[in-house]
Amino acid sequence: MSKVQIRNLGKIFDSAKPVTALENVSLDVKDNEFVTLVGASGCGKSTLLRILGGLEYRSSGELVCEGQPVVGPGAERAMVFQHYSLYPWLTVLENIRFSRKLKAKRGNLSSSEVEAAAGRADALLQLIGLSHLAHAYPNQLSGGQQQRVAIARALMSKPSILLMDEPFGALDAQTREVMHDLVLHVQRIEKTTIVFVTHDVEEAIYLGQRVVLMAPRPGRIDTIYDVPLPAAREQDMKHAPEFLAMKKRILARIRDTSGMSTDSELLERLNLQAAAA
Ligand SMILES: Nc1ncnc2c1ncn2[C@@H]1O[C@H](COP(=O)(O)OP(=O)(O)OP(=O)(O)O)[C@@H](O)[C@H]1O
Numbered sequence: 001m002s003k004v005q006i007r008n009l010g011k012i013f014d015s016a017k018p019v020t021a022l023e024n025v026s027l028d029v030k031d032n033e034f035v036t037l038v039g040a041s042g043c044g045k046s047t048l049l050r051i052l053g054g055l056e057y058r059s060s061g062e063l064v065c066e067g068q069p070v071v072g073p074g075a076e077r078a079m080v081f082q083h084y085s086l087y088p089w090l091t092v093l094e095n096i097r098f099s100r101k102l103k104a105k106r107g108n109l110s111s112s113e114v115e116a117a118a119g120r121a122d123a124l125l126q127l128i129g130l131s132h133l134a135h136a137y138p139n140q141l142s143g144g145q146q147q148r149v150a151i152a153r154a155l156m157s158k159p160s161i162l163l164m165d166e167p168f169g170a171l172d173a174q175t176r177e178v179m180h181d182l183v184l185h186v187q188r189i190e191k192t193t194i195v196f197v198t199h200d201v202e203e204a205i206y207l208g209q210r211v212v213l214m215a216p217r218p219g220r221i222d223t224i225y226d227v228p229l230p231a232a233r234e235q236d237m238k239h240a241p242e243f244l245a246m247k248k249r250i251l252a253r254i255r256d257t258s259g260m261s262t263d264s265e266l267l268e269r270l271n272l273q274a275a276a277a
Pocket residue numbers: 013014015019020021039040041042043044045046047048199219
């Protein structure tokens with residue numbers, strides 16, 4: 001069954017000069033599927049994710065999550081962004097528990113639910129390997145550690161859909177690899193459906209069961225690739241011929257659809273102009 005159904009979705013930003021950020025986008029994301037979105041800058045990846053998260057209105061089309069039309073943010077959908085946005089005045093554990101605490105304060109949680117929530121926060125801390133830093137503050141953590149806390153915080157309300165916008169964009173290559181395996185592990189045990197935006201084609205193939213390639217002007221879906229790798233990913237798979245062939249194909253298609261010129265004649269002209277200046 002589809003967890004997310006996107007039908008003929010469009011988005012026009014009504015600025016002085018209207019921008020068609022998305023046109024006629026249709027996509028089904030299955031239960032427990034991991035879908036990655038890639039594409040040239042400005043093709044509407046973040047806009048699509050924000051619409052899925054209910055943070056942005058669509059201009060046209062339909063969007064259904066778990067059988068319900070999306071009209072705003074919802075507890076079944078959680079978002080993780082590139083910038084960790086932790087509360088600096090709260091400890092790691094308090095950051096993770098934050099949303100539950102708010103609910104409890106508002107009287108929306110029974111005492112047994114509060115207890116269960118405390119247990120879940122501890123379990124999430126263990127899962128992300130940061131139990132020893134439970135009482136540290138965000139400024140005492142590395143970027144990778146902060147992003148692990150942000151992921152745990154997003155998972156705290158047990159969302160069935162996790163929307164991730166370049167979550168590892170600011171991390172170094174080694175930390176990213178650790179984060180990739182962590183997020184795959186989380187998805188396996190929590191059975192979360194994940195839609196993940198990235199600029200990094202290797203990351204998109206390693207994580208995704210399908211890679212959705214978008215193209216700009218107007219933002220649209222260009223090609224959907226089924227990733228031909230076993231479900232249980234291992235870092236070595238990045239060197240497999242089918243992985244490398246897919247990476248090459250997707251990179252070439254991004255270049256073709258980006259609208260940016262790599263034309264040698266144009267570069268030559270720039271060189272001549274620079275020399276004449
Ligand atoms: N608030 C806004 N007002 C006007 N135009 C916007 C707004 N947000 C995004 N856009 C435009 O919509 C288009 C899609 O933007 P979006 O950020 O979704 O692309 P993206 O694929 O995520 O880009 P990148 O990979 O560079 O982050 C771009 O042309 C952008 O300039």
